[in-house]
Amino acid sequence: MLAHIIQNLPQVLIDGLTLGVVYAVVAIGYTMVYGILELINFAHGDVFMTGAFMGAIVLFLLMGMGFLAALPAILVFIIVIVIAAIATGLLGVGIERVAYRPLRKKNAPKLIALITSIGISFVLEDLVRFIAELKTGNYIVTAPPMFNHKFTLNLHSALPFFNNATFQSSFLLVLIVTIIMLIALDLFVNKTKWGMAMRAVAQDRDTASLMTINVNRVISVTFFIGSALGGATGVLFMIQYGTIDPYIGFVLGIKAFTAAVLGGIGNIRGAMFGGVMLGLLEMFAASNLSIITHGAMGAEYKDVFAFIILILVLIFKPEGLFGKAVVEKV
């Protein structure tokens, strides 16, 4: 039994990492917005999805204009991801304007924003579906294959207890790009004044504005960054998995949100870690649960497994893995 699990480990790690970094970046979007508004932005998963579709549109446009064949793939990729990221970033800012800022002005209870975010989420899903269906007749969109060169990690010959593992070049791309994004963001938040302003706004908006901080601007920037990252991740997702539909955001959103909480919501490094860990856990469960339980439980229980681990973590560390316990001064 153990031998089986170990054999497969390299492949599980690779697959888990791929999914995990995607979770991680989307989780960061949740965590950033949460960190600043204490609001679970249910629409964020759909922002990610919209990013994927925007990427697809740009890609198809480039293809239609013949650039795809003419330019090196990596250049096409950069154009696509940058355009999609900026567009989704702006979308995020727009969502904030329409759905959250008016509520802030009216001093509405925090949870009411949950409703607008759910509303936005429905609207985005349906709009994207309309457009996709209008153009292609089916809302499941398959992107032209890119970066699908196959690599085999020849582990078996060196370490006989491992099986060989395979991956595509898109895996490397996803990994490199997300790591760049994560590091850049971490620097931005921890090393610039913006980061401190964000945290101050998060903790006490009124007082932050007394400190000459333009609260609305800080919030807009936060939404821009979070959404742009989400959109860029959408593009990565499209390239890695090839197929997207308007509901990928819903499914992935729940997971990413879970990852954000697992790491300690509001904490950016926590979200990164939570995402990767969730991806690995899920992949591990999907490929090993039935081996471990002798068939009593199969891959279909992978989410149960992930959620149980999450609950256990939170029971023992209620503030998430990276969150610091906030001792309330009484």
Added chain:
Amino acid sequence: SPKSGGSNGKTVIEIGSQSPLSGGSATLGDAIRLGAKLAIEDRQKEFEKKGFQIKLKDLDDQGDPKKGVANAQILASDKDVLAVVGHLNSGVAIPSSEVYNKNNLAMVSPATTATVVTDRKLPTVNRICARDDFQGPAGANFAVKTLKAKKIFVIQDKTAYGSGLAEQFRDQAKKLGAEIVGYEGITVGEKDFNGVLSQAVAKKPDLIYFGGVYAEGGLIIKQARQKGFDGPIMGGDGLDSSSTVQIAGDSVKGVYLTSVAGDVSKTEKGQAFAKKYKKEFGKNVESYSAYGYDAAGVILEGLMKAIDGNDDKKPTREQVTKAIRSVQNYDGVTTKVSLDDKGDNKYAKVYIYNFAEAKYPPVQKAEISQ
């Protein structure tokens, strides 16, 4: 208040239709609706002669059981609706048909294959396609006997349809002596199936079987190929769609599928149908277009009988239900229909297809009758 004022004073009879017009399998659902529409148009004259006007009341079940049930309520409460063409998905048909049955409303399904649909022996529930305990084992026979698969890995999507089919396949394959090296479930709506697939590939099976629909199936095919699995992959009627090819791309080569829908282009009658369909709606026929047409045909056949048996007056739902169930040797464009006491079609067939190239439709390999 019956809407008796149809055009030129004819009594209106409505036929309901429920299928997913939005959602992942909207293409198939729309095909059913359009097929039914065409059937009604084709026979409208006959009914007009008797003083009736037939209308189609088409609703979108969104592939969602709750929506299906809610719609079923709407249909049931409309007294002019005397029968329903539908559903595409077994998961929707099962709860919805509980409502139909409560209201004596006959349903004829063109596409639901799960065994439970008719095994409940509800007098109102009928279908014209094959059952999964025919389709699944047929696939297993082909996999084990023709493709010589000894080790099989089964994946299913945990829906009423997918797991029912996969179970039937598995049991028959086992019976035939194949070893089932894995039996795993996936989650509908996800895109990453690498976890299950790395387990599958590690077990080095001769064949991977998938019980489910193309949205996931296409990706499973693609990701299995990426993992270096080049053996045959097999599935059921859920993969019988052009979308499978779209999603899986080149990886679709070497995929086999069983379907309960025959290729209309094989017969002259079918070709004529396809042409007319194209002319009318500007679309190519999908696998279930003709089944929608035939399901509606069966209903109209029954309806006519009921009218005849009721002195040319508008029949009751009970009469229509009985008349439909008694339809025998109805000759449709794609299948002959004789309903048995459960509501299953004696003439239903299973077809086996193979994708030799990344092109839809695939090549027919076999046609199996009961």
Added chain:
Amino acid sequence: MTSLSAFFEKIAQSKKNQSILFLAYVIVTGAGLFLLPDSTIAFLLLLFSILILYYLNLNLRAKWVTGIVILAVVVPFIASFSDSYQTYMEVGTLVGIYCAMALGLNIVVGFAGLLDLGFIAFFAVGAYTYAIFASDQASKFMPFGHYPLSGGAFWIFIFIAAIVAAIFGILLGVPVLRVRGDYLAIVTLGFGEIIRILLNNMDHPINITNGSMGIASIAPPNFFGISIGSSNQFYYIAFAIFLLVIYVVRKLEYSKLGRAWKAVRDNEIAAQSMGIPLVKTKLAAFAIGASFSGMMGVVFAAKQMFVDATSFTYLESTMVLVMVILGGMGSVPGVILGAAVVIILRTQVLTNISNWLSAMSSNYGISIPPALSPEKMQLLIFGILLIVFALYRTQGLIPHKNRKVDVAALKKESEQAALKREKTASGGADS
């Protein structure tokens, strides 16, 4: 202009005038529905009378009686002349079911301040509890007994399910107590998903829930020999449970327990320091809230005659939450209105709008590409409506207001009590 408003003011001030006008409204809309039996608008206008009633300046008991009479007698009676009778009653049943559920969630979220994103799990537990024993599913794993149970068991199962759901509520509560705020949200979400996945997979090794095939052919309830199968009958069951739930919620809201919930919501540390046990109080909220859902789960299963896990997704949980927040957190009438609005929108109005749009397009020969066909726009319209509601009613449709006590009366009582104390202190010498 001014005289008109003065006129209205005068009407508004007189209870008699109000009642007369209200009666007139009911009669007019009732007649409307009678004459236009298939008009959803007439149906909704009639239902709207309940909302008007809520705002009338009448004695509370009179309002209750009138409301119950309208909902239990007037509406069903008039609707019964319509072809859409069963549809109307189906909508009514669903409204009843979801109102009760939303009221349950309101205890958890609105009163106790615990964000719960997996509330539908308790509904599922209730539904499966009945489904398993009222179909032959139970015989697949139970060593004893004859299944399906007869339809008479339904009534007992309403209470069994309440208890089972309450137990699940406590099961959820125990681990959850350590986590706070939005961490709680994710734990409850996880719990909801775990329950759903379990229900969808427990067909092996032992077949308890029949897995993804769901449980079909659930026995209809039986009321003194009458088999209950149609919506107009379920309507009364749902209505009765709904009334029970309102009663419980109303009584609890201003009880010691209700105050403890709100205190915990507002400030945990201060609440504890006032002698409120956190654990017990929170668990009570989970358990009581869950039990309402459990009861309605039974009704749902009996009505559908089929259950499977797809009815209990995370989206359903958020829908119940939407009802609570949209209606006005902590506000009982608000939550009821929220539930009614969401259900009616989703089951009736949106369908009607889209049917109407399709009819328009075919009547006027406007061809709409299938991607844009109105029946597919329901979610979009719903989403936009949610945003609009939220932006314009930030505190909810009927915002929560703390109940105000009659200070003058209190003062009087207090003075009397003081007098009495004095008298007893002085030995009751005089008088």
Added chain:
Amino acid sequence: MNILEVKHLTKEFGGLTATSDINMTVEKNAITAVIGPNGAGKTTFFNMITAVYQPTSGDILLNGKSLVGLKPHQVSQFGITRTFQNIRLFENMTVLENVLVGMHQNLKSHWIGTLLQLPHIRKIEEDARVTAYDILNYVGLENYVNENAGNLAYGAQRRLEIGRAIAAKPKVLLLDEPAAGMNPKETERLTNLIHDMRTKLDVTIILIEHDMNLVMKISDSIYVLDHGELIASGKPNEIRNNKKVIEAYLGKGAVSNG
């Protein structure tokens, strides 16, 4: 008779010792003041008595029974309630309800009884409202009965905290800077109130306060903390002239005006 006894009470936060080895005995029905510079550990001391924090070491005895290890609500049920330096009201409840919550532990009304509409339970609730009104009257908030607690001005919130605390009928009442945010006139009224509570409610009072006029006027004895340590204790007059206390805390002109 000693009602409360504190023995060697120590609390550490990481490397920081907030209170260290504090001993204190409080006589029944006395008014005791705890004073000391900012950050001396006074609030921490209260937090340990009310079980909001668990002490690192030491013991707290109420009528000879140890309170260490109990939950905050249990301590309250044993008879110790408090007010908070950073006001902690139930902001979305009315002023009256805040007081009713304070009465929570003394109300014998089970929710099942409420549901069954048992007459004696209704009576309990009605009486409770009258009592709550009396308390509001007592602390001078009778005009704000139906107001949301969160909308009160700062000073009124402080008085509501006191009202809520006495509603719990404590044996020992802990007041953390009750006069903060009150002007001298209001402080004077508060002083009278505290005096009155001691006699009328038969309660033992421990208070933290930086307003020396108040402290010197009403305390029977004063404990002085500095850097977590007890540096002096005694009668107001002794403390007023204690060199250490003047140096660390009072400064030159603290008690002069008034």
Added chain:
Amino acid sequence: MAEVSNHFLEVKKIDSFYSQIQALEGVDLYIDKGEIVTLIGSNGAGKSTTLKSISGQVRPKNGSIIFDGQEISKFQAHKTALLGIAQVPEGRRIFPRLTVRENLQIGAFSVKDKHVIAERMERVFNYFPRLKERLNQKGGTMSGGEQQMLAIGRALMMKPKLLMLDEPSMGLAPIIVEQIFDIIKEMNEEGMTILLVEQNAYQALQIADRGYVIQTGQIVLDGNGDELMKNEQVRAAYLA
């Protein structure tokens, strides 16, 4: 019609509301450059609301506020702050999860020059050595009085033209209270204009050039510090 004013800050007839409830009714006051002005009044009179209206946290419905020649009553709070108005809010309002150092840094958010920040911080440490000892402690875990020091220090980091203090002595030990008043004087001598709300009316009036008395949302009295201190009404109502 542009509003003009000869004063450094002039508040003209403002009405402020909390949703429906009116908290200020035609409040009129002014401050000249270099003055210390104090605002006294009983609980709930509207002192805090007046400060919040000036700083832009509450937007007055009517009336105008002119600061340094500019109409600011419609400004967002951060804009007002950028003009050089700092407020030490009631109840301290330090950022609980930022460290002491970060709390101070954020006070100087609009300052770019690191040296200037460092200098100002040194100065704050001079006043409140306790803050230097606790540089990395989270603001929220400081004691009440320590937080108050932090809040004042944070406002000083901004080096404002007008400093508004809402009950700065609240919760501070007597010895620190004395110091706070010394700091206020010192700042004022360096040219900072000060608006002080205090319950400790005696001390406030002692250092103030002028004072206003506010009652249920209206200014009812004004005059220089000595006058007010001698005023019978004031003595009866606010000075025990």
